[in-house]
Amino acid sequence: MPLAQPKVDELFAGQQLTPSQRAERYDEYMAKLATPKVAKLDRGFPHMQGDGAHGLDFSEAGALAGSRSPLSILQASMATPELTKALSPSDLASVVSALDAMKAQIPDLTKDITTSSPVSAGLVAFDLEAPAKMLTPRPTPLRNMIPRDRGVGLSHLYKRITGFSGTGTGGVGVARPGIVDTTQTDFKMSGASNSIFWGRGQKISYAGDTITVPYVQFSLSDEVNWSAQFAGQGYQDVRALSRNALLWASMLAEERILLNGRGTGSGYAGILAAPTAGTNTDRAAVTGETGITNASANLYVRIVAEMGDLGVSQATAASGAVAFTQGHVVDVTYTLPAGATGARVFISSAAGADPGDAARFLYTFTGGGVYGGRSGYNKITIQGTLPASGTVPTAWPLTAGGTANLTAADGGSAVAAEYDGIHAYANGSTTGYRAALNTTFSTSNPGIEYQRAFASLFDSVKAEPDRIIMAAADRVQLSDAIKGSSNSNYQIKLTQDDVSGYTLGSVATAILNESIGKICDLMVHPWYKQGNSIVMSDNLPIPDSNVPSVFRVFNVQDMMGVDWPVNQFAYEASSYWFGTAVCYAPAWLGSVCGIQAV
Secondary structure, eight states: OOOOOOOHHHHHTSSOOOOOHHHHHHHHHHHHHHHHHEEOOOOSSEEEEOSSSSSOOEEEOOOOOOOOOHHHHHHTTTTHHHHHHHHHHHHHHHHHHHHHHHHHHOOOSOOOOTTSSTTTTOOOOOOSSOOOOOOOOOOOHHHHHEEEEEESSEEEEEEEEEETSSSOOOOOOOOOOOOOOEEEEEEOOOSSSOOOOOOOOOOOEEEEEEEEOOOEHHHHHHHHHEHHHHHHTTTTTHHHHHHHHHHHHHHHHHHHHHHOOOSSSSSOOOOOOOOEEEEEEEEEEEOOOOOOOOOOOOOOOOOEETTTTSSSEOOOOOOOEEOOOOTTTEEEEEEEEEOOOOEEEEEEETTTTTTTTTTTTEEEEOSOOOSTTTTTOOOOOOOOSSOOOSOSSSSOOOTTTTOOOOOOGGGSSOHHHOOOOOHHHSSSOOOEEEEEEEEESSSSTTTHHHHHHHHHHHHHHHOOOOOEEEEEHHHHHHHHTTTTTTTTTTOOOGGGGGGTTOOOOOOOEEEEETTEEEEEEEEEOOTTTEEEEEESSSSSSSSSOOOOEEEEEEEEEEEEEEEEOOOOSEEEEEEEEEEEEEOOOGGOOEEEEEOOOO
C-alpha cells in the first residue's frame, strides 16, 4: 500500500514552533523527498558520484576508500533514512533479498573490473602489428651470376675439342715438328710396293668428345585455403604471401642444385660411392677427450658420405664387432669418395646389432675437429655418452654387404630429376685439381693450400681462376691464419686515438695467385658446407674458345608461375622450369676439401 502523507502536527509535534516556522519546515521536508538520489556520471572520470550526504558515493575516492563494488554500495544504500521511510518494511525486505540473491548467483558483480575480469583476456585492445615479418634469408648468388640461355628439345648437346698436338691436353702428346730434306729416288708405277711420298711434316693429332645432358623438369607448389585468405583480410594478403614465398622457394631450390646438385641421367655424375671403411681402434682417452661412459663390450659402425644438403651416398657394410673398454674411446677411420662434403656415422652398441637395423643411431660429434658439423673428414673419435635414440632413417634399403643405393625418397645423393652442380664438377673425374687436407689451414704459410691448386691448374690447362667459393667458417679460419703464424709479419699497432677503443679483426678478401700474379677473389656461399671450397674459373683465358662462360644454364622453359583454376575451396599455385646446367670446362675447376674446423 502507498504510504500516507504525514501531517504537519505529527512531524513537528513537541517542538515550540510558530505556525509559519512549521510551514517552512514542512516545505523543506517535502522538497527533500521530491529530489531523487540518482547518481550522476562524472564525465571527467569514469566513476559514479552521489551527493555524498548518505554514503551513496561512486567516485574514485569513495570506491578506493571503501573498496566496495557497485552491488555492495546498493546494499548499503538500502539502510539510508530516506529509503527506509519511503518503503514499507515488506517492500524493503523484498529488495534486500533480491540483492542478496543476485550476489549469490552472479559473483562477478562483486568483483572489480581488471585485466583478467570479467573476461580472462581483459577488456583491452589487441596491439597486433601487421603484416608478418619476413625473417627469411634468400641469397641466390650463383643463380644471379651464371648466364642463362634458351634450350630446345629434350636434351642439350655440345661438342668439344679437348686438345690437339702441342696443347698438352686431352691426352694428345707434344708433336716433333723438325724435318730434313729428302730425295725421291723410286718412281715406280702407281700401285707398286714403293709409291711416291711427299716431303712434308707429320700430321697433328686431335682429341674431342660429344656431351649430351638431358633437360630436367622442376616444380614446387603451395595452397591457400579460402578460410585462411578471407580471415587474414585486414592483417595480410595471405595469397600474395603464398605467391612470394613460392617464387623464392623455387629460386632457392635452384640455387642449391646449381651448387650441390647431382643427377643420375646420362652425362651426370650419379650417386656417390660408399666410403671406404678403415680401422676401428679402442684406446685410452687422452686430455680433452671423454671416455665412453654408458656402454661396454662391442661397437658396430656404418658410414655414409654426405653430399651437401641434398642427400647421402651408399653406406659401408657394417663393421665387425669393435671391442672396447668402458672409459676408453674408439677411433673410426674411413676414406670418403670424391665429391663428398662430409660423413655421417651410425653406431650401435647392442649385442650383435648391425647399425643397419632399428638399433642404429646417428652419432654426432660436437667436439674439436668436427668436419661439416657431423664428423671428421677421415676420422671420428667416438667418445662420451653413446646415443640411445636420435636420428634413424625411416628406411635403410641396403643389403647386408651395403651395396644397394639409397633412393631419392630416402635422401639419395643423386636423383633422376636433377643435374650436376658446381661441386659435382669440381670434385668429379674430369676436375682439374682436387686435394683433401684432412686438417686445418696452415698458419706457418697461410694460403699455401690454394697456391698449390693454382700451380697445378696452370700447369695442366693454363687456368687462371677467378674466385674461390667457400663456407663462412672456413673464410674466418683463413682470415685468422696469418694472425696465428709464428713467423709472419702480422702485428697490431695502436695509435693514441685507438687507446680507448679499436677495431679487431682482419678479413681475407682475395688470394694472390703466385703462379701468374692474378688476384683470385674469395666468395662466401651461404649454403655451402663447412670444410669444402671450390677454385672456380668464370671464363677461359683462351682467345676464340667459343666458350662464353665456363658454366651456363639452358632452359627450355625458364621459371614461371602457374595459378591453377579453382576447383575446391583453395587458391593453388605452382612454379615450373625445364632445363639443365652445363660445365664446358671442368678441367679449369679445382677443389680443396677436408678443411677441418677450428
